[in-house]
Amino acid sequence: MKDRVSIVSARGIGVEAAVRRAVELAGGLTELITPRSRVLIKPNLCRPEQSGRGVTTDCCVTEAVTRLVLELKPKSVVIGEGAGAGYDFSGSTSTEEAFRVSGTADVAARLGVELRNLNRDEWEEVSVKKPYIMDRVKITRTVLESDVIISIPVIKTHQRTLVTLSLKNTKGVLPGAEKRKTHALGLDKAIADLNSVAKPSYVVVDGLVGMQGLWAYPQDKVEPGLILAGREPYAVDTMGTYLMGFNPSRVMHLQYFAARQKQKADLEHIDVVGEPLEAHRQSFRSGWEVFRERYPGVHIIEGKSACSGYNGELIGALTAINSYGDHRALDELTVVLGNARRDEVPKTEKTVILGQCARHLSRLGLFSRGCPPMYDDIIRTICSTVGTDADIVITSLEKERNRRWDETEHLLAR
Numbered sequence: 001m002k003d004r005v006s007i008v009s010a011r012g013i014g015v016e017a018a019v020r021r022a023v024e025l026a027g028g029l030t031e032l033i034t035p036r037s038r039v040l041i042k043p044n045l046c047r048p049e050q051s052g053r054g055v056t057t058d059c060c061v062t063e064a065v066t067r068l069v070l071e072l073k074p075k076s077v078v079i080g081e082g083a084g085a086g087y088d089f090s091g092s093t094s095t096e097e098a099f100r101v102s103g104t105a106d107v108a109a110r111l112g113v114e115l116r117n118l119n120r121d122e123w124e125e126v127s128v129k130k131p132y133i134m135d136r137v138k139i140t141r142t143v144l145e146s147d148v149i150i151s152i153p154v155i156k157t158h159q160r161t162l163v164t165l166s167l168k169n170t171k172g173v174l175p176g177a178e179k180r181k182t183h184a185l186g187l188d189k190a191i192a193d194l195n196s197v198a199k200p201s202y203v204v205v206d207g208l209v210g211m212q213g214l215w216a217y218p219q220d221k222v223e224p225g226l227i228l229a230g231r232e233p234y235a236v237d238t239m240g241t242y243l244m245g246f247n248p249s250r251v252m253h254l255q256y257f258a259a260r261q262k263q264k265a266d267l268e269h270i271d272v273v274g275e276p277l278e279a280h281r282q283s284f285r286s287g288w289e290v291f292r293e294r295y296p297g298v299h300i301i302e303g304k305s306a307c308s309g310y311n312g313e314l315i316g317a318l319t320a321i322n323s324y325g326d327h328r329a330l331d332e333l334t335v336v337l338g339n340a341r342r343d344e345v346p347k348t349e350k351t352v353i354l355g356q357c358a359r360h361l362s363r364l365g366l367f368s369r370g371c372p373p374m375y376d377d378i379i380r381t382i383c384s385t386v387g388t389d390a391d392i393v394i395t396s397l398e399k400e401r402n403r404r405w406d407e408t409e410h411l412l413a414r
Helices: 015-025 059-071 095-102 104-111 166-173 176-185 187-197 233-243 252-260 287-293 308-324 356-364 375-386 390-407
Strands: 003-009 038-043 076-081 114-117 123-127 136-140 148-152 154-158 162-164 202-211 226-230 270-274 298-302 333-337 351-354 366-368
Touching: 003 015, 003 233, 015 059, 015 202, 015 226, 015 270, 038 059, 038 166, 059 076, 059 104, 059 148, 059 202, 076 095, 076 104, 076 166, 095 104, 095 114, 104 114, 136 176, 136 187, 148 166, 154 162, 162 166, 162 233, 162 308, 166 187, 166 233, 166 252, 176 187, 187 252, 187 308, 202 233, 226 233, 233 252, 233 270, 252 308, 287 308, 308 333, 308 375, 308 390, 333 356, 333 375, 351 356, 351 375, 356 366, 366 375, 375 390
Parallel strands: 003 270, 038 076, 038 148, 076 114, 148 202, 154 202, 298 333, 333 351, 351 366
Antiparallel strands: 003 226, 123 136, 202 226
């Protein structure tokens, strides 16, 4: 049986009507929410941004979803989020400011719903069965005590994971600095592990305004004007990925999670209702595409099997070397990702072969194993190839990372 995902245009009917229509077409909430249900509504408020800019969930969508939930008279309703804790090149951000600036705080006050900062929530450490990479993880008490979790992501690209939709939005349920653990272990696999213990019960995607590229406003803003809804996160994320113009097979956390659920993240297994799919498909520019333009001296060769996991780790490694090493050493560097053909790889002194898919080309340059290779391993492989001190890069990166974390630690403290 196919999993249903609805697509509804908000143009001409407004946000609330579009949300109601999308949820109705996708099967509604009545079978999910009962008078005994404790409901968590989880928008994406990764940082303080005004609604309508495409970086965070529009408060109008959050309000429409919350009103629908309240009509079913559950035992409790909480709007909860834990804003970004930062990793390589950013510090933590204020969840309270994100609530206020986005208009979500006003929505909660207007509807009489509790607003909860999940970064400062109590937590429990839970075990992940048959993990890809993360066998234990701290989850906020609010999430563990909720019967129903409704994820409301905003449609946008992401430097490390290609897209960010409902599965990545789940990172907000990790308390404070626990979010950084997913980066340190390997983001795509960690997202799949996390959703195995904190899977959303329902998804409503804010596709009114989204972001492409590197989220520069207003040039990276995209306005699909859509609402998506569905019961299965993998199905909604597959549809959202396709609507952005990307092949879902490139989004590794989506593929890992679907495989864990014994499902397939492709259109053949999804029942699309509402608006015609192809009429609304766009061509978002990926963060990877924009990022590559910043490094014209680096020749990157991608085989068909190259995925978001490789792209994300390489973005971090190149940024770190450019920031803390000799950026000139990156000129004329060749990096090979995925199952490229041998005749595509030029014979140069500065060639790096990354990952298991490119193992057959390992004799053409310095090889870094893994699927994908870990961040620090890529830094060391590239530095060894171009003649830059990897220890200086990694030490400087850790020093700057810890400085940012220390400066913003108060935003995560309970």
